[in-house]
Amino acid sequence: MNARGSDQEVWVYGEKLAVPEALYIPPEALEVHLDNFSGPLDLLWHLINQSRINILDIPMSLLTEQYLSYVDEIKQRSLYLAAEYLLMAALLIDIKSRSLLPSKKGADNDDEAEYAEEDPRNELVRRLIAYEQIVGASTYLSERTVVGRDCHAVVVEIRFATPTVFPVPDISYLIDCWRRLIQFKSFVQPHCVVREVLVVAEFMDVLRDNVKFSQFFVFQDLCSQSMPVCYRIVYFLAILELAKLKEVDIIQQEPLAPLYVRRKMT
Numbered sequence: 001m002n003a004r005g006s007d008q009e010v011w012v013y014g015e016k017l018a019v020p021e022a023l024y025i026p027p028e029a030l031e032v033h034l035d036n037f038s039g040p041l042d043l044l045w046h047l048i049n050q051s052r053i054n055i056l057d058i059p060m061s062l063l064t065e066q067y068l069s070y071v072d073e074i075k076q077r078s079l080y081l082a083a084e085y086l087l088m089a090a091l092l093i094d095i096k097s098r099s100l101l102p103s104k105k106g107a108d109n110d111d112e113a114e115y116a117e118e119d120p121r122n123e124l125v126r127r128l129i130a131y132e133q134i135v136g137a138s139t140y141l142s143e144r145t146v147v148g149r150d151c152h153a154v155v156v157e158i159r160f161a162t163p164t165v166f167p168v169p170d171i172s173y174l175i176d177c178w179r180r181l182i183q184f185k186s187f188v189q190p191h192c193v194v195r196e197v198l199v200v201a202e203f204m205d206v207l208r209d210n211v212k213f214s215q216f217f218v219f220q221d222l223c224s225q226s227m228p229v230c231y232r233i234v235y236f237l238a239i240l241e242l243a244k245l246k247e248v249d250i251i252q253q254e255p256l257a258p259l260y261v262r263r264k265m266t
Helices: 040-051 060-077 079-100 110-117 122-143 171-187 200-213 229-244
Strands: 002-004 009-012 015-017 216-218 248-251 260-263
Touching: 040 060, 040 079, 040 122, 060 079, 079 122, 200 216, 200 229, 200 260, 229 248
Parallel strands: none
Antiparallel strands: 002 009, 009 015, 216 260, 248 260
C-alpha cells in the first residue's frame, strides 16, 4: 500500500482505492511498502538473486546501477522512506569508487598494506550473508506451528488428592479400648453343636400311624412352629416318599393353602 500526493490518495497494488469523502486519513497513518521489500538489504538480496550474481564476486557497477534506479523510484513516492535506502546507496557508491582505485603495492607500513589488500566488498558480503542467515531462520520459525494461530493448547487441570490425616489417639484411650476388649472376650463362651441323625424311614412310620387311625391330617398341624426346622424338612420328605409309594394322597386346593395328607383308598 502506498500514499501519493497531498490529497491523501490511497493506492493498493497499483490501483487507486476509493476513500469516502468524510474519512480523513493522516499522512503518517499509512505505512508504505514497496514491492514487499523490508529494507535496503532485502532489496540488495533481491537484485543479486534476480541477476544470479555470485555473492563472493559482486560486480559493483551493475549492482549499484540497479540499486540507484530503484532508489530514484522510491524518492518519487516517499522521501522519508528513501532516506534509509539512500544510506545504503552511499555505501555502494563508496565501495564502487574504492574498487576503481589502483592497488597500493608500495604501502609504507603493514596497516596500510592490509587496508590496501582487503577487498572493499567484504563488508557488504558479510552483511548480506548475515542477512541471509537471519531471513532463513525467520522463515524456519514462521513455518513452525504457533500456538493460537495453528493450534490451541490443551489445558488439563490436575487435582491432587489431599491425604487423609488421622488423629493420633491418646494413650489413655488405647488403654481403655484394651480393657473393654478383655472384658468382652471373657463373656464369650464355647458352644458345642451336636449333630442329630434323622432317618426318613422313621418319620414315614410316624406318618403311617397317623393315617392309620384317621383318614387324613393337616401337615401344618403336624409340624408346629416350635418344632425345629430340620424336623419339618424330614417330615416333608417322608410325605413325598409315601406319596411316591402310593400310600397317601397329597391335596392342596391352591398355592400356599393348607396341605392335606390322606390315606390312599384301596
